[in-house]
Amino acid sequence: MNSQNKNITIRVKDVNNKPVSGAIILLDDVKQNVWTNSSGVFKTKLKSAPKEISAFHPKIGIKKIAYNGKENIIIKIEKGNDLHVSQNTKTQKKSDSGQFNSIYDYLRGQIAGVHVSDEDITIRGYNSINGDMTPLFILNETTVSKEIFGNIRPLDIKSVTVLKGPETTRYGVRGANGVIIVTTK
Known part of the structure; x- marks a missing residue:
């Protein structure tokens, strides 16, 4: 050119x-x-x-x-092309994750009922007990803080699973606002 x-x-x-x-x-x-x-x-x-x-x-x-x-x-664009979504969980196996600036960009709009703003994720709406909406973040089978979760590089992601239904009960009260499980490469 x-x-x-x-x-x-x-x-x-x-x-x-x-x-x-x-x-x-x-x-x-x-x-x-x-x-x-x-x-x-x-x-x-x-x-x-x-x-x-x-x-x-x-x-x-x-x-x-x-x-x-x-x-x-x-x-x-074909529906589901490189994107794997089910009703209560979302797992992305093949990823063109280099196109995203942050984990929040990576998750934005991926599954119904999950709302991602600049640096906040809401899975189940407001919790009437204490107003906290933050889901439980699990990175490579370890619970991590929101700050650590926010530093995950999309290029390092192998898979992401979002739990927002009855499957969150195994995490007890900690999973009341949903669970995001990230596995890195």
């Missing part, structure tokens, strides 16, 4: 060929600051061509393609 900037338009669609708004675009696994618009379109100017382009939507999945040098690109 020459030294001039190149305009690229990426259209993200689902399997029904409908536009996907709010999809995160990654160029060579680097998250961009702007998401797809309500028409599923992302436009950018590049100084150098990426090797790969990924489109990620937390409720649908992720699709990675090799960049072919064209100005107009269509990426179709």
Whole structure:
């Protein structure tokens, strides 16, 4: 590619060929600051061509393609593509975790009923006894603090399991607000 900037338009669609708004675009696994618009379109100017382009939507999945040098690109995200979700637990086995800046970005939007803000995670809503909403964090079979949990690098994650139903009872009162189990590589 020459030294001039190149305009690229990426259209993200689902399997029904409908536009996907709010999809995160990654160029060579680097998250961009702007998401797809309500028409599923992302436009950018590049100084150098990426090797790969990924489109990620937390409720649908992720699709990675090799960049072919064209100005107009269509990426179709298939439901569940690289994303494994069940009703009460979420485990991600294959991970393109380099696209996330923090463990909170990694978990955001992955499973219904789990809300992730900047550095807070709520699994079951407000606990009426003391107002505490913090889930139990387990890293490699050891209970850890929120501060240690927040320092987990997404690149180090092997799997994540979120417990939010009856399976939390084995953790007693500590698991009342849900449990997040992280295994690292």
